Amino acid sequence: MTEAKTVFFTGGAGFIGMHVIPMLLDRGYNVRLFDNMFRGDRDKVAELASTGRVELIDQDVRYGAAVHQAMKGCESVIHFAAVSINKSQADPYESIDINMVGNHNVFAAAADHGVRRLVFASSASVYGDPRKIPMHEDDPLHPLTPYCISKRAGEDLLDFYQRRSGLSWIALRFFNVYGEGQKTTAYYTSVINHFVARLKNGQPPVIDGKGEQSMDFIHVHDIARATVLALESERDNLPVNVGTGIDTSIATLARILIDAVGADVEPQFNPRDVLVARRAADTTRAREVLGFEPTITVEEGMTNLVKRSMQ
Numbered sequence: 201m202t203e204a205k206t207v208f209f210t211g212g213a214g215f216i217g218m219h220v221i222p223m224l225l226d227r228g229y230n231v232r233l234f235d236n237m238f239r240g241d242r243d244k245v246a247e248l249a250s251t252g253r254v255e256l257i258d259q260d261v262r263y264g265a266a267v268h269q270a271m272k273g274c275e276s277v278i279h280f281a282a283v284s285i286n287k288s289q290a291d292p293y294e295s296i297d298i299n300m301v302g303n304h305n306v307f308a309a310a311a312d313h314g315v316r317r318l319v320f321a322s323s324a325s326v327y328g329d330p331r332k333i334p335m336h337e338d339d340p341l342h343p344l345t346p347y348c349i350s351k352r353a354g355e356d357l358l359d360f361y362q363r364r365s366g367l368s369w370i371a372l373r374f375f376n377v378y379g380e381g382q383k384t385t386a387y388y389t390s391v392i393n394h395f396v397a398r399l400k401n402g403q404p405p406v407i408d409g410k411g412e413q414s415m416d417f418i419h420v421h422d423i424a425r426a427t428v429l430a431l432e433s434e435r436d437n438l439p440v441n442v443g444t445g446i447d448t449s450i451a452t453l454a455r456i457l458i459d460a461v462g463a464d465v466e467p468q469f470n471p472r473d474v475l476v477a478r479r480a481a482d483t484t485r486a487r488e489v490l491g492f493e494p495t496i497t498v499e500e501g502m503t504n505l506v507k508r509s510m511q
């Protein structure tokens with residue numbers, strides 16, 4: 201593998217990474233995938249490796265020496281390896297090890313090797329329960345779980361290595377990512393799956409309260425585009441929201457999925473008090489810094505997802 205334009209990509213064998221790698225190959229990069237395959241897809245990785253331009257280092261970000269050694273010769277870094285928000289609540293020790301120590305191992309190695317750019321997968325969860333929407337990058341942060349705390353701390357660590365060693369970075373605050381290849385453990389993915397499963401059985405989706413709680417659903421293809429743009433953008437050293445700016449309520453989601461399945465039902469509302477949390481990204485900075493515009497609407501993305509699952 202030539203070293204000239206190799207991206208060191210941690211956690212690239214996961215859901216989002218599998219959508220980013222083909223775009224990187226299209227743009228002429230080679231990829232050194234660093235993943236312990238805890239959740240990675242070995243078949244897909246083998247398929248990519250058969251191009252001769254993707255190499256898997258089956259290793260763990262918790263081991264700083266392994267990260268440092270494997271990064272040698274890479275010109276840029278994408279850092280995605282992490283364990284999820286749910287798992288971080290169940291096992292904070294593991295979460296801090298992988299998400300906090302792992303972040304530091306990757307950032308310190310990148311600073312040491314003098315890479316051109318590091319792109320970090322942060323998360324909209326750094327905002328906690330937002331006081332207003334849309335959420336802007338300069339809003340106060342209230343990370344609520346070890347996962348969210350490590351994302352915020354990751355951004356602060358990047359700032360440290362920028363000041364200390366001139367590391368160039370962008371932290372992408374991904375909103376509610378959905379699309380092909382996603383595991384079903386995220387809260388909102390389980391809502392999507394639950395609704396679709398009922399609809400396929402001819403049953404209506406059941407919604408707690410009025411279904412006013414909302415999310416900013418963004419398709420994984422757009423997330424992958426934003427990641428590649430961040431690798432190449434002229435501006436750096438700042439967090440950037442990656443969402444659509446549109447808050448889709450659970451009631452609207454149910455309607456979109458009913459139409460996608462083509463079911464002849466109406467959603468059922470379960471009257472009860474529900475905490476109404478709403479989420480939407482301020483997308484101004486993504487436009488200015490990355491030149492990023494989402495291309496897939498929630499209606500289109502969810503409809504395609506449902507159609508694929510019915511094939």
Ligand SMILES: NC(=O)c1ccc[n+]([C@@H]2O[C@H](COP(=O)([O-])OP(=O)(O)OC[C@H]3O[C@@H](n4cnc5c(N)ncnc54)[C@H](O)[C@@H]3O)[C@@H](O)[C@H]2O)c1
Nearest residue numbers: 211213214215216236238239240260261280282321374377
């Ligand atoms: N999916 C979302 O909705 C979402 C939202 C916000 C932020 N993010 C962030 O984006 C990134 C990618 O998310 P995803 O949905 O593709 O996650 P994923 O769980 O599908 O992929 C994570 C990858 O990291 C690898 N990994 C886990 N622990 C590791 C370790 N100790 N060493 C090396 N590799 C390890 C896994 O094997 C997997 O391939 C993550 O950092 C995640 O926190 C995702």
